[in-house]
Amino acid sequence: MSLVHAAHEAEAAEAFRNIPIVDLKDIDSSNPVVRAALADEIRDACMNVGFLYVTNHGITDTIIQNALTASKSFFSLPLEKKLELDMTKTANFKGYNPVLSSNNNPENNGDMHEGFEFGWEEIDARPDDEKRANDGVMAGANVWPSDCLEFRESVLTYYHAAVNLGRKLFPLFALALNLPENFFDDKTKNAAALMRVLHYPPQTGPVDDRVIGIGAHTDWECFTILWQEPEIQALQVLNKQNKWIDAPPIPGTLVVNLGDQFARWTNDVFKSTVHRAVNRSGVRRYSIPLFFGTDYHVRLEPIPSCVSPDRPPKYEVVTAGEYVKERLKATYGH
Ligand SMILES: O=C(O)CCC(=O)C(=O)O
Numbered sequence: 001m002s003l004v005h006a007a008h009e010a011e012a013a014e015a016f017r018n019i020p021i022v023d024l025k026d027i028d029s030s031n032p033v034v035r036a037a038l039a040d041e042i043r044d045a046c047m048n049v050g051f052l053y054v055t056n057h058g059i060t061d062t063i064i065q066n067a068l069t070a071s072k073s074f075f076s077l078p079l080e081k082k083l084e085l086d087m088t089k090t091a092n093f094k095g096y097n098p099v100l101s102s103n104n105n106p107e108n109n110g111d112m113h114e115g116f117e118f119g120w121e122e123i124d125a126r127p128d129d130e131k132r133a134n135d136g137v138m139a140g141a142n143v144w145p146s147d148c149l150e151f152r153e154s155v156l157t158y159y160h161a162a163v164n165l166g167r168k169l170f171p172l173f174a175l176a177l178n179l180p181e182n183f184f185d186d187k188t189k190n191a192a193a194l195m196r197v198l199h200y201p202p203q204t205g206p207v208d209d210r211v212i213g214i215g216a217h218t219d220w221e222c223f224t225i226l227w228q229e230p231e232i233q234a235l236q237v238l239n240k241q242n243k244w245i246d247a248p249p250i251p252g253t254l255v256v257n258l259g260d261q262f263a264r265w266t267n268d269v270f271k272s273t274v275h276r277a278v279n280r281s282g283v284r285r286y287s288i289p290l291f292f293g294t295d296y297h298v299r300l301e302p303i304p305s306c307v308s309p310d311r312p313p314k315y316e317v318v319t320a321g322e323y324v325k326e327r328l329k330a331t332y333g334h
């Protein structure tokens with residue numbers, strides 16, 4: 001069945017679909033039959049839900065725990081220290097954003113979380129190294145706190161582990177789209193991956209729907225690899241029936257969800273699904289999304305097999321960098 005035909009069938013299906021759990025234990029297998037079976041599971045999740053959980057993802061508990069501890073100590077610094085790294089001071093949206101300074105849903109009045117954002121950097125880079133020069137509109141170095149010594153190394157270690165996982169997922173997404181496995185190789189040379197560590201203060205009592213942890217939105221890159229703190233329900237996904245369904249943390253898993261760059265590459269054959277988070281747990285909640293896109297100069301052109309006379313191109317072609325920067329400007333308002 002052609003991709004377009006399968007996408008039309010998925011769109012017409014009424015059945016309620018849960019977020020599937022995909023086991024990545026065979027992700028390094030070179031057996032084409034095994035890889036095709038894994039790609040089939042991923043295709044099904046991408047066309048029908050836009051979200052999946054992955055197990056056996058290869059990021060160790062130690063790496064996760066160190067990043068969590070570092071992120072907790074960063075967020076517990078005094079506000080004025082964190083504001084020294086205020087994102088509004090950088091042209092490339094790196095650094096700290098305080099509670100209510102972002103607004104992911106234009107209909108809302110701000111997101112009830114604080115965050116810290118950074119992009120690619122080698123762990124052994126010198127502090128004054130510039131980021132790669134070829135990042136076009138997104139060029140510019142990361143900024144780091146001087147008062148929180150372990151922070152940079154711990155969160156960058158997680159970053160590199162998640163980027164490594166993302167690099168293994170791209171060939172499977174390509175297979176799922178009936179493309180050669182190396183289709184994204186020349187488009188992801190510089191790992192245009194942005195990571196955020198997030199802290200959601202608890203929201204108890206009556207919650208104003210227009211001021212929640214993170215308002216309803218889609219992600220902007222190809223896909224997101226999300227770690228969420230165990231035992232705290234906050235993330236919700238909008239299903240086909242326009243109902244919010246919980247996407248609770250499942251021990252040992254990460255969430256992988258598709259973003260707008262994949263929707264653009266695939267002319268919406270892959271779904272960039274709307275989601276939000278509300279922390280009503282009564283305790284602080286931490287999460288770590290890593291947004292993995294194509295290199296910033298790459299044009300987001302629809303893959304030919306995702307276009308047909310009855311499914312004409314839905315999106316104007318822009319570069320990945322232009323798209324991400326536009327979305328960052330709209331969300332952070334500068
Ligand atoms: O914290 C979460 O669970 C979701 C975060 C998210 O959706 C985002 O940062 O784009």
Ligand SMILES: [Fe+2]
Binds near residue numbers: 217218275
């Ligand atoms: Fe998101």
